[in-house]
Amino acid sequence: MTWEQTENYDVLVIGGGCAALSAAITAREKGARVLVLEVAPKCSRAGNSRHTRNMRLAHETTFPPYTGAYPEEEMWENYLKATGGVGDLDLARKVVSGSSTVLEWMMDHGVRFQPAIAGTLHLGRTNAWFLGGGKAMMNSLYRSAEDLGVDIRYEAEVVDLDIRERRFHQATVLQGGTERIGVAATAVIAAAGGFQSNLTWMKEVWGPPADNFLIRGAPHDTGTVLKILLDKGVEAVGDPTQAHMVPIDARSPKVDGGIVTRLDCVTLGIVVNKSGKRFYDEGEDFWPMRYAIWGRLVAQQDDQIAYAFIDSKTIDKFMPSVFPALSGQTIAEVAEQFNLPVDVVTATVDDYNTAVQPGEFDHTVLDGCKTKDLDPPKSHWAQRIDEPPFYGYPLRPGVTFTYFGVKVNQHAAVIMEGAEPATNIFAAGEIMSGNILPKGYIGGIGLVIGNVFGRTAGEQAAAYVKTIQQAA
Numbered sequence: 001m002t003w004e005q006t007e008n009y010d011v012l013v014i015g016g017g018c019a020a021l022s023a024a025i026t027a028r029e030k031g032a033r034v035l036v037l038e039v040a041p042k043c044s045r046a047g048n049s050r051h052t053r054n055m056r057l058a059h060e061t062t063f064p065p066y067t068g069a070y071p072e073e074e075m076w077e078n079y080l081k082a083t084g085g086v087g088d089l090d091l092a093r094k095v096v097s098g099s100s101t102v103l104e105w106m107m108d109h110g111v112r113f114q115p116a117i118a119g120t121l122h123l124g125r126t127n128a129w130f131l132g133g134g135k136a137m138m139n140s141l142y143r144s145a146e147d148l149g150v151d152i153r154y155e156a157e158v159v160d161l162d163i164r165e166r167r168f169h170q171a172t173v174l175q176g177g178t179e180r181i182g183v184a185a186t187a188v189i190a191a192a193g194g195f196q197s198n199l200t201w202m203k204e205v206w207g208p209p210a211d212n213f214l215i216r217g218a219p220h221d222t223g224t225v226l227k228i229l230l231d232k233g234v235e236a237v238g239d240p241t242q243a244h245m246v247p248i249d250a251r252s253p254k255v256d257g258g259i260v261t262r263l264d265c266v267t268l269g270i271v272v273n274k275s276g277k278r279f280y281d282e283g284e285d286f287w288p289m290r291y292a293i294w295g296r297l298v299a300q301q302d303d304q305i306a307y308a309f310i311d312s313k314t315i316d317k318f319m320p321s322v323f324p325a326l327s328g329q330t331i332a333e334v335a336e337q338f339n340l341p342v343d344v345v346t347a348t349v350d351d352y353n354t355a356v357q358p359g360e361f362d363h364t365v366l367d368g369c370k371t372k373d374l375d376p377p378k379s380h381w382a383q384r385i386d387e388p389p390f391y392g393y394p395l396r397p398g399v400t401f402t403y404f405g406v407k408v409n410q411h412a413a414v415i416m417e418g419a420e421p422a423t424n425i426f427a428a429g430e431i432m433s434g435n436i437l438p439k440g441y442i443g444g445i446g447l448v449i450g451n452v453f454g455r456t457a458g459e460q461a462a463a464y465v466k467t468i469q470q471a472a
Contacts, residue, residue: 008184009035009151010465011458012171014158014225015191016040017047019429019450019457021141023189025109026458028148032465035183036145037156037173039192039220045142045154047193048217048401048430049447051258052134054127055106056444057099065103065113067124072096075126075442082289082440092436094410095445098452103128105451110140117319122286122364127444134259158192158225163232166416167423186468187424187461190414191454194402194430195223196243197255202399205240212304214248215255216262216398226405226431234422235407235415238434244441245295247271248398249323250305263393264318266294267381268363269310270352271395273301276335276344278352283380286366288443299397306395307338309349311387317363325391334392353384401446403434412457424464426457 011027013020016038028034038045058072076096083092103113112131116124123129130137145152153175160172168188173181195201197219203210230236252261267287271294273279280297284290298306309331328334335345352374359369361383371378406414406427413421414432429450436449 008186009033010186011035011461012037012183012185012188013191014171014188015047015193015429015431016045017049017191017193017429017450018052018138018141018447019454020189020191021138021145022451022454023191023426023428023458023461024150025141025145025148026455027189027462028145028150030459030462030466032462034150035185036150036152037158037171037183038152038154039157040154040218042154044218046135046138047221049138049450050135051217052130052137052447053259054123054129054444055099055102055447055451056123056127056442057102057448058096059100059103064115065128067116070126072100075099078289078442079445082292082442083438084440087438088435090410091408095436095449095452099448102448102451105455106137109144111137112140118364123288123443158228161188161225161228161232163422163425166420166425168425186465187426189457189461190225190229190406190425190427190431191429191450191457192225192431193218193221193223194243194405194433195226196221196399196402198222206299209299209304212396213299214250214252214257214261214396214398216246216248216252216257216259216400219255221401221430223402229406229414229425233417234425235417235419236404237407237432238404238438240402240404242403242434242437242439244292244400244403244437244446245299245397246291246400247294247298247306247308247395249321250394250396251323252396252398257398260322261398262291263308263321263395264291265308265310265314265321265393266291268314268317269308269385270349270378271306271308272340272345272348273306274303274340276341276348278348278376279306281376281379283370283378283382285380291443292441295397295399298395304397307340308393308395309334309345309385310391311385312389313383313387314363315391321393323393325393327389327391329388329390331385331390334390338392338394349385352378353386356382356384401430401433403437403439405431405434408432408435408453411460412453413460424461426461428453428457
């Protein structure tokens with residue numbers, strides 16, 4: 001085995017998504033010499049970030065890209081409601097407060113935004129949408145990093161980290177799948193994502209049901225760096241079974257289908273399992289507040305499959321799906337195409353229709369259109385499914401990223417065994433999201449965690465480098 005020692009860098013960033021680039025740009029702007037190691041080839045760089053569309057940002061702005069103000073305290077209440085408030089609330093508050101600075105930072109680094117999008121996502125007021133989507137956003141950040149002089153290497157897989165006495169010394173990197181290189185740096189930032197694409201690890205956690213999971217995100221998020229850090233004494237945080245898991249079209253690819261595979265029609269109709277029975281309140285809350293629990297709900301059904309049914313009144317009220325719906329002139333025709341028990345599905349729809357109460361349907365607000373004496377109930381957006389043609393979609397759990405990761409403090413430093421922060425090891429993004437997202441999700445907060453903690457990690461790593469340089 002041939003080893004080649006590269007020149008030393010001030011800051012080594014492991015990962016290639018929003019968190020990694022936010023960290024790299026910030027560290028470079030603070031004067032550090034920065035190297036980014038992205039495991040993917042250039043054509044598919046940026047991990048899950050390239051599949052994103054928007055960010056949830058607290059603001060008082062009432063003009064584009066927003067449709068109205070979204071105060072910090074409202075975002076905080078949304079976070080607490082979605083997660084149950086059982087995460088590290090100090091770190092969560094840092095994200096919510098820091099979100100108000102993200103838009104300006106992004107725009108300063110070339111990212112452009114578009115007008116808000118209507119529909120069941122209800123995000124026009126709360127979220128800023130990228131012009132060109134996540135890939136355009138990440139291309140802008142890469143361009144900014146390169147202009148600043150950040151070095152970037154693709155197809156660079158970190159396979160080991162030399163960590164001794166809470167201090168990072170060197171990374172072992174497999175370059176291009178063949179050449180092993182030692183990369184030394186004064187500080188390291190781990191921003192390499194979760195372990196959702198490691199199907200073996202997922203099956204260890206979930207058992208046989210994991211065979212039916214679809215991985216919406218990047219195929220390179222295998223948790224290699226996460227496992228190395230845990231093996232080297234970094235404290236873990238979170239439940240390995242918890243993840244950003246949403247209902248996606250069951251016809252989607254096994255890996256890397258991206259955000260277009262998500263189905264946003266659940267609140268507009270009903271969802272049944274393979275037995276033809278409903279199993280949860282489809283109208284509990286706005287979709288961005290609940291879609292991340294629905295993937296888990298589907299995962300808990302037999303064979304990890306479910307089916308959404310809507311009618312012609314609502315087919316045009318959600319983001320168009322990448323796969324066409326199955327349709328029929330009767331509910332029975334649609335159920336037959338799914339090989340569902342037709343009599344049971346028909347009875348389920350009839351019972352639901354009977355339970356729907358009079359009300360003024362409005363999918364843009366919590367309209368109070370509900371059912372009566374139905375278990376489970378539907379709390380909002382309940383209207384009869386009675387106008388043909390009828391439509392159906394098959395649903396599978398779509399895993400975006402896992403919440404199990406490394407514990408960090410306010411300075412993005414990882415916490416080692418014994419509750420001591422590492423001297424020069426920082427983390428940002430999905431790899432530490434479990435500190436803030438023990439469960440649940442609110443749409444658009446993942447990138448905010450990545451940017452806020454990415455910038456924090458970049459600042460802290462650069463400050464540590466300067467301290468070392470001054471002491472030399």
